Amino acid sequence: MPLNKPVISFYNKRIWVIGASSGIGLACTKDFLSHGAKVAISARRADLIQDINDAYPKDQVLALTLDARNHSELTNAYKTINAKWGGLDLMVFVSGIYEPMRADNFDLSKAKNIIDLNVLGPMSACEVVLPDFIANQSGGIAIVSSVAGYSGLPKALAYGPSKAAMINFCENLYYDLKPKGISVYMINPGFVATDATANNDFHMPALITPEKASEYILDGIQAGKFDIHFPKRFSLFLKFLRILPYSIYFYLLKKFIRI
DSSP, rough: OSSOOOSOOTTTEEEEESSSSSHHHHHHHHHHHHTOEEEEESOOOOOHHHHHHHHSSSSEEEEOOOOOOOOOHHHHHHHHHHHHSSSOOOEOEEEEEEEEOOOOOOHHHHHHHHHHHHHIIIHHHHHHHHHHHHTTTEEEEEEEEEEGGOOOOOTTTHHHHHHHHHHHHHHHHHHGGGTTTTTEEEEOOOOBTTTGGGGSSOOOTBBBHHHHHHHHHHHHHHOOOSSSEOOOHHHHHHHHHSOOOHHOOOHHHHHOOOO
């Protein structure tokens, strides 16, 4: 049984994608639009989201430039969505910072920046939309976390904890919101070929395109899944690792991850 109510169609659904200018967010935006959804697109780069806005009918897309770390900008964007479309059916939070970091180059200022966007950003967006979702007993929240949040991985000294926090946050959200008729989607991708991962100097197992990631995400939402993780050949391996004793976990991590 799916943990959320299946979504039969995205046609005419009102969807807000935060982090829509590139990577997974851009791919999801294009796929939602191709399914006939109305999509509000947000990112810091006004020029990039304006290009998307110009490529689709004006009644189908709404470009809203913002910094997802700025609560007032999120609030004002949501007010604009409500004024134009009379509500929202699904919020998809994709924005995030990935920066490789290990103990020998730990930088607290960079770590704070990662936490500010990857953790406080989704929390801030949820505070904006939740009052209406709860009042209406409907809506959906999808948050892109990462398999890096399953357990400690090399070069993820700040990124990993930020994603672990989002996994825990989604689990708590689901428990609280399921009785209120609100769907929660916890999205944990493996390695995806984006601008953020392009600078990695190590082999990325099971690397997939943003378009493939979007396919997994939309299929998962339509199927009503809570735990949307992919690609399975990699994500299931990491799920297995985290239940092992630490002596075995660290041995296998060093043997197979090789970072």
